[in-house]
Amino acid sequence: MNSSIKGIATATLALLLNYSANPVFALPQKINHPITVAKSQPLTNTLIVPGERVGPITRTTTKQDLVKLFGASHLVDKTISGAEGIGSFAATQVNLNQGRCLTTSCSASTLLVVWSDNTRTKPLDVRNLGSAWKTREGIGVGTPLSELRKKLGDFKLYGLEWDYGGTILLDSSKLSRYQGKLILRVNAAPNAYEKFPNDYQAVLGDGTFSSSDRHWKPLGITLTEIIVVLNPGE
Template identity: 30%
Template sequence: MKITYTLLALSVVFLACQGRKSAPSEVAMTDTARLLAVASDDDIAEEMEQSNDLSADFLIVPGQQVGPIRADASEASLIRLLGKANVVHDTIYTVEGQFDIGTTLYRNTADQAHVLWRDKKRFARPETVLIRPARDENNDLLPGAAGKTVQWATADGLRVGSTLRDVEAINGKPFNLYGFEWDYGGQSSGWRGGSLETKTGKTFIGATFGFDHDVPDNQQAFFEAVMGDIEFLSNNTALQQLNPTVQTLSISFQ
């Protein structure tokens, strides 16, 4: 039976352009009301207010915000907000055997997120945030503040764990993604004018799809039909049958 995890594939290239292990830390939550009060963008505040079931501490607004991470954030500012236990200077795997120096939030928990910076000297001005939950040897989520649940999500519900069909519904139409079993396997490669891109056609969020556990034997034929360095439409029959889930998210900033 094929192991089909795709946890290390990233959307850094598509959006254009862990080092030491430690015990899970206690997550210090920021104050939602305080974040709303300092919001510099009315649209962000409105998204927070409308998302009644989602803490602003983990709200994703593509291009503008990933929880407390704003376009003007730095590692130092995140330490002030979240505490040193929850903000770690780290070596982060990117793609194809490459690593970068950045910052990890909530390390070794379901809410683990990596920040890659534009200013690599001051570790400031985020370029990309990778929502990459920590998992055990069985590919099960390690618990965080909310247990084995990834809290990061957009206001319309896109999150780690969303199914391919869920994402189609959020996007409002089928989208493109790469086949499985290579470095970029399962990555979204274009939202085709759906709601997950801006009105001007820019994209600030990408998703990598895969499977929490092995593909069952009775679905192997479907899996083999969507392998390799090939783009597929999400409404492909085999993909619909497999209905993979979002394993990681990648958010860039305007």
């Protein structure tokens, strides 16, 4: 494992990429019904600033701040399990899908804040982000591999179908400054294995592969998960 990602994998990355309860990696359904958030202006700020904020959610946002931002009726407190069921972590889901959207796309309207401890006063990370949330570079859920290569250069990533499957090694990219602040994971199209079994098998497992590897091309690789780390190591 690359030395710079190893430190994250031993603590934060294990939590970020592998826990058993309340699957975060399922993407919200897209519904086009723009309605404003109760007692607030429509939330149009869906900018991701790695290590700093996700829209209005910052490194110092508390659970009470989420109540002010979104309304208590749209928040659900959860406890999620760590890697291999070891440890548990407080989390709060923000769910505005029930007739309310943050923007003209409801794909942005559900997210999960994972807290550093049970006081819910310091966010560890924000995840379960839909396609409307994007970095300044225009990277968001659904970005195809071809676009990622334009923005990141020729980077390295882990093979598919294991704990860290499809994770991009940002330290090998043009956006190495986001290492430890942003987790990006890609996956193949749902039918890729059936259509292109040889190519699929060629990029499986815990090895690292170049983004320019020819076997990725027919698999319909897109960005399927973004995790924004706000307080790493907490």
